[in-house]
Amino acid sequence: MTAEKSSQALQTVYNIKDFNLWYGTNHALKNVSFDINESEVTAIIGPSGCGKSTFIKTLNLMINMNPVVKMSGDIVYKGDSLLTGKPDLVDLRKKVGMVFQKPNPFPKSIYENVAYGPRVHGIKKKQELDEIVEKSLRDAVLWDEVKDRLHTNGMGLSGGQQQRLCIARALATTPSVILMDEPTSALDPISTSKVEELIDELRKKYTIVIVTHNMQQAARISDQTAFFYMGELMEIGETNKIFTNPDNPKTEQYISGQFG
Numbered sequence: 571m572t573a574e575k576s577s578q579a580l581q582t583v584y585n586i587k588d589f590n591l592w593y594g595t596n597h598a599l600k601n602v603s604f605d606i607n608e609s610e611v612t613a614i615i616g617p618s619g620c621g622k623s624t625f626i627k628t629l630n631l632m633i634n635m636n637p638v639v640k641m642s643g644d645i646v647y648k649g650d651s652l653l654t655g656k657p658d659l660v661d662l663r664k665k666v667g668m669v670f671q672k673p674n675p676f677p678k679s680i681y682e683n684v685a686y687g688p689r690v691h692g693i694k695k696k697q698e699l700d701e702i703v704e705k706s707l708r709d710a711v712l713w714d715e716v717k718d719r720l721h722t723n724g725m726g727l728s729g730g731q732q733q734r735l736c737i738a739r740a741l742a743t744t745p746s747v748i749l750m751d752e753p754t755s756a757l758d759p760i761s762t763s764k765v766e767e768l769i770d771e772l773r774k775k776y777t778i779v780i781v782t783h784n785m786q787q788a789a790r791i792s793d794q795t796a797f798f799y800m801g802e803l804m805e806i807g808e809t810n811k812i813f814t815n816p817d818n819p820k821t822e823q824y825i826s827g828q829f830g
């Protein structure tokens with residue numbers, strides 16, 4: 571957390587209130603409450619099965635694709651309830667982009683991967699699409715590597731480049747939030763550090779929520795860290811504090827590698 575950020579009043583992007591989620595009878599998230607602020611990186615950490623992926627998939631309601639899921643409490647996104655309101659899912663996913671664990675470019679050209687979202691949202695003019703593609707690829711720090719081969723297949727890029735292409739694809743619809751579910755776990759160390767540098771750039775303009783198993787990564791890149799354990803939010807706080815002086819003994823045990 572940078573000093574200048576902590577001194578500003580940050581807007582709340584998500585207000586999560588007493589949120590519960592069940593897969594059938596499996597109570598996967600229990601009474602989770604916390605806020606996610608604009609222009610911050612929030613890291614979600616915790617052992618396997620604690621509900622990290624489930625939680626991040628609720629933030630753009632991707633979780634609704636699973637018919638056995640039931641939810642209670644609320645997740646309020648910029649003042650609108652995602653549970654009791656009637657959110658327009660196309661619009662929500664335009665504003666809340668998502669990047670997954672394994673890079674998943676479409677089997678199309680680099681250009682088409684990035685232009686796809688804006689086209690779906692009604693942008694047809696070639697010049698406008700060209701500008702969006704260039705800007706998104708620049709913002710994803712991929713432009714220089716691909717500008718001479720925009721019309722070759724995105725699947726032909728390296729894993730790390732593919733992940734930055736997926737980030738460019740998410741940026742192309744001008745979201746305000748980017749959700750990242752273990753975005754570097756399939757990448758080599760060099761690609762990982764490139765994506766981490768990119769996250770450090772993106773934090774200036776976007777609110778980022780990242781699930782990670784890598785605690786050094788959470789400590790390096792996030793402003794606040796939420797530690798989940800068996801579906802409960804055990805502790806949330808400023809990242810420095812969570813990693814140096816957590817309040818909850820379970821957090822201490824997890825970050826010191828005693829389980830997980």
Ligand SMILES: Nc1ncnc2c1ncn2[C@@H]1O[C@H](COP(=O)(O)OP(=O)(O)OP(=O)(O)O)[C@@H](O)[C@H]1O
Pocket residue numbers: 593596598616617618619620621622623624625636
């Ligand atoms: N599609 C699903 N159907 C039924 N239960 C599920 C489903 N997805 C997850 N669960 C259950 O919900 C709980 C939380 O799983 P989730 O995948 O969110 O944890 P996680 O912390 O992301 O784990 P990992 O770190 O291993 O990815 C687990 O008990 C899991 O078995």
